Amino acid sequence: MTLRDLINKLLGRETASANTARERLQLVLAHDRVDMSSLTTDLLDKMRKEILDVVAKYVEIDFEEVAVSLETEDRMTALVANLPIKRTITGDIKFKKNDKEDKIQKDIKK
Amino acid sequence: MGKNTRTILICSGKGGVGKTTLTANLGIALANSGASTAVLDADFGLRNLDLLLGLENRIIYTAQDVLDKNCRLDQALVRHKKEPNLALLPAGDPRMLDWMKPEDMKKISEMLSEKFDYVLVDCPAGVEDGFKNALAACKEAIVVTNPELSAVRDADRVIGILNTSEVEPIQLVINRVRPNMMASQEMLSIDDVQGILSLPLLGIVLEDEQVIISTNRGEPLTLTDGRSPAKKCYLNVSQRLTGKDVPIIDPKKEGKSLKDKFMRLMQTKVF
Numbered sequence: 209m210t211l212r213d214l215i216n217k218l219l220g221r222e223t224a225s226a227n228t229a230r231e232r233l234q235l236v237l238a239h240d241r242v243d244m245s246s247l248t249t250d251l252l253d254k255m256r257k258e259i260l261d262v263v264a265k266y267v268e269i270d271f272e273e274v275a276v277s278l279e280t281e282d283r284m285t286a287l288v289a290n291l292p293i294k295r296t297i298t299g300d301i302k303f304k305k306n307d308k309e310d311k312i313q314k315d316i317k318k
Numbered sequence: 319m320g321k322n323t324r325t326i327l328i329c330s331g332k333g334g335v336g337k338t339t340l341t342a343n344l345g346i347a348l349a350n351s352g353a354s355t356a357v358l359d360a361d362f363g364l365r366n367l368d369l370l371l372g373l374e375n376r377i378i379y380t381a382q383d384v385l386d387k388n389c390r391l392d393q394a395l396v397r398h399k400k401e402p403n404l405a406l407l408p409a410g411d412p413r414m415l416d417w418m419k420p421e422d423m424k425k426i427s428e429m430l431s432e433k434f435d436y437v438l439v440d441c442p443a444g445v446e447d448g449f450k451n452a453l454a455a456c457k458e459a460i461v462v463t464n465p466e467l468s469a470v471r472d473a474d475r476v477i478g479i480l481n482t483s484e485v486e487p488i489q490l491v492i493n494r495v496r497p498n499m500m501a502s503q504e505m506l507s508i509d510d511v512q513g514i515l516s517l518p519l520l521g522i523v524l525e526d527e528q529v530i531i532s533t534n535r536g537e538p539l540t541l542t543d544g545r546s547p548a549k550k551c552y553l554n555v556s557q558r559l560t561g562k563d564v565p566i567i568d569p570k571k572e573g574k575s576l577k578d579k580f581m582r583l584m585q586t587k588v589f
Contacts, residue, residue, distance in 0.1 A: 212503060212584035224503030230510050233467055237474050237514065 252278065259289060268294040323431035326438050326559075327456035327485065331472030333443035335464045336493040339529060339538075340552070341440040342370040346540040347556035349403035353435040356395070359409035360423065360452035361442035371398060372536025373406050382410025384429070385422055391429050400541060405434075415447065420454030427455035445475055453480070459488045460520060460559075465495060465506040473515055489520035491555060496525045497569035502584070508569065521555035521566050523548055547572065 209217075216223055256276040263269055270292040277288055328341050338361070345357040358381070359367040368374040379394035384407075395405040407430065430437045439456055442448035453459075459480055463473040473490075480488050492511055499505035512519050526548035532539045539549040540556070550567065557564050 209587070209589055210503065210584065211586045211588050214588050215584075226500075226503040226506055226510070229467055229506050230514075233470055233506070233514060236467075236471060240471065240474060241478070 252276070255287075256289075260291070263291055267296050270294050321431065321435070323434060324436050324458060325427050325431060325456045326436065327441055327452055327459040328438055328462060329441035329449065329452070329459060329476055329480075330443065330462040330469070331445060331474075331476040332463075332469045335462050335469050336523065337443075337462050338366050338370055338440050339533070340460070340462055340491060340493065340523070340555075341367060341438050342538040343540045343549075343552040344556055344559070345371075345404050345436075345438050346398075346401050346538045347553055348436050348438075348560070349398070349401045350540065351556065351560065352403070353560070354403050354433070355436040355438065356405050356407060356430045356434040357438045357440065358407045358426065358430065358455070360439050360448065360455070362409045362414045362418070363412050363442060363448065365409040367440050368396075368406060368408055369536060370533055370538060371404075371406055373398065373408075374536070377408045380408045380410040381426055382414050384426065385410075391433075400537075418447075418451055420451050423451040423455040445479060449476075449479075453483055453485065456485060459485045460491055461488060461515070461517060462491045462493050463511065463515070464493055465500070465508070465511050467506075470506070470511055470514060477515060477517065488517055490515060490517040491520050491523065493523045494525045495522045495569050497572045500569055519566060521551060521558055522569060523551040523555070524567070524569065524572060 213223055213227075256274075259276065260269065260271075260274065273290075273292040275288075275290040278286070328337050328344075330337050341357055345355050349355040357367060357371070359365050361367070368377055373396050376396050379389040381394065383389045384391050384394050391407075395407055398404040398406070407426070427437055427439070437455075439452050441452040461473050461477060461480070463469045477488065490512060492508055495508070496505055500507050508519070508522060524547040526539075526546055528539055528544070528546035529548050532542065538552075539546055540552050542549070554564060554567050558566070
């Protein structure tokens with residue numbers, strides 16, 4: 209809070225408009241940026257299913273523990289998939305449950 | 319390409335924030351510092367760069383004629399009389415937008431790169447084909463914005479697209495800065511805008527009536543002898559662009575009256 213804000217508050221006046229502008233802008237940009245990666249709901253579900261189908265052809269996945277999500281940091285959005293493998297399709301148990309994790313990271317720059 | 323030409327996209331998303339004015343002034347300033355410079359008007363729909371440079375009556379051929387092989391590149395280039403280091407490649411007519419492809423722009427910029435040290439591309443407003451064509455021609459970018467909601471929002475969209483391209487570095491110029499309004503906190507501050515867009519700040523340009531007057535005359539401020547706040551800023555941006563280690567102009571130090579000093583005091587953080 210600046211000296212000006214403090215005086216305004218004491219006098220019960222409106223705060224300077226730059227603050228309002230900053231807040232409105234941050235809100236609208238948060239919205240815009242999510243909008244651009246419109247993968248969020250339906251498409252992400254569909255993609256998650258397809259990824260699992262492909263991976264399941266080769267290895268047996270622990271479906272309970274699967275997590276596929278979009279993570280955004282700064283301006284980079286990454287698809288993070290965590291797919292614990294139970295065993296290979298040929299039968300032999302190669303990994304103990306939850307011991308090894310298959311991590312696929314794809315960068316979708318948005 | 320033998321030369322290390324810097325091809326720079328000057329874009330903003332929103333129209334009217336000062337892309338063309340920056341291109342013209344930066345072009346003159348760079349040329350004046352001794353670098354051979356070309357400015358390319360990529361705004362085929364609404365071209366204006368020729369007007370700002372006072373070259374509108376000297377255009378014979380355009381970028382379109384070069385692409386169609388109606389003329390050689392040097393026939394289409396319009397050299398500035400007062401600053402012979404600067405040449406303008408004018409935009410073709412709006413119908414070009416129908417067939418123009420990113421590869422066409424790339425070709426033009428490669429041709430210019432053989433002859434010039436700097437190629438500044440004045441980008442059209444918007445994020446559609448015109449913008450994407452211009453983007454294909456450039457290796458780096460300057461995003462111009464104003465300390466104002468709609469301009470910052472549109473700049474953010476453009477930066478989102480630039481981030482998915484190969485263009486680097488992407489730098490920010492904040493135009494039409496009013497120190498008094500910033501001091502009284504009735505305008506987004508430089509820190510606000512830069513923080514929100516998270517781009518390295520190349521410079522700021524102060525709001526200045528002289529810009530309008532110089533546009534009327536067709537003589538960019540950097541070409542004139544007089545002193546004016548905006549001219550000082552354009553020169554500062556130009557120096558920083560060429561890698562000179564000069565500080566960005568601080569709007570807080572620009573107002574010198576007692577009132578400005580009082581306003582600055584009011585900005586002091588109390589907690």
